[in-house]
Amino acid sequence: MGQGFTSDQLRLRPLEADDHRRVVAVIDRWWGGRPMSGRLSHVFFIHFRPTSFVLECDGDLLGFLIGLVSQTAPDEAYVHFVGVHPEYRRLGLGRRLYGRFCTVAGLLGCEVARSHTSPQNRLSIAFHQSQGFAIDPGDGEVDGVSVWRDYAGPGEHRVRFVKRLGFVVPAMSRAPRPALGSEPATAVGW
């Protein structure tokens, strides 16, 4: 596969359990040699498929997003892990993955999406802001950015992001809706 592709060739699909093997095989390289694969438990590839996606082109893995709905706060969705092939960055693939995630999270009833990154990752901070995420003010500051101190472990400060998802109405039908009539809403039986 060359570096060029048209959007017709891109396929964004739900994560499969077998994608764990494919992602683990490339992820350390995608992170410039940093050992990341141990952090990517197969659990995420099995139990969070509704909010996790893969981007492919002609069968090649170009990116993935692992997200979940918080079970502590079910109106919040959370981006756990995102990766884009280093040769295919700045082409809008991250925007596609985040866009699908936020749409699905909204359909599942989530009111906000959350994400976080390390304060050193200026590209990630700029990316989140470009996607409508605001920085969630924390209890510390690193290089002028507000962080949540020790958020991911001792010394592991993180910039937290939050985005309000708004109200998403799924398109069930194109048929005209019946008139609701003049009964007040309180007449509805539940």
Add this chain to the structure above:
Amino acid sequence: MGQGFTSDQLRLRPLEADDHRRVVAVIDRWWGGRPMSGRLSHVFFIHFRPTSFVLECDGDLLGFLIGLVSQTAPDEAYVHFVGVHPEYRRLGLGRRLYGRFCTVAGLLGCEVARSHTSPQNRLSIAFHQSQGFAIDPGDGEVDGVSVWRDYAGPGEHRVRFVKRLGFVVPAMSRAPRPALGSEPATAVGW
């Protein structure tokens, strides 16, 4: 704290986000020096509190269980990580943690609980079987035990367990229930 305690001193409570720090501080030691802390993302301590628990005695951490409801199959609950202080094993603490997890998972509507372990961990296999978990037949065998090959990554075979949770009715009231009368169930408005 000495090794002895009475069951009155034990406290089983929902996991708090701050427990991440406490668990990470002890877990490598609990696993006999094996580096485990990198596998325990703070995500689990934030987003899966309804099905995750800590056991304490006089404020000391004796054990924890991190569980979740599968978002791919919401009628399945999954034990992700369990640890018991090495000086307090074989005292029934694991049974307490699993018992609470299975009860809560049943109340949340899950029909089965799942767990897994490595085929070398004979104690874990025996423990799961003693708690009513059956081995879920896989596609391979290690030392006479059925395994799911490459389940947690290349070469990482796992024994999978499954337990049917049965039907749990929460005790809402001790008052006698009103008679249902002679109307057929289909008369209920929803």
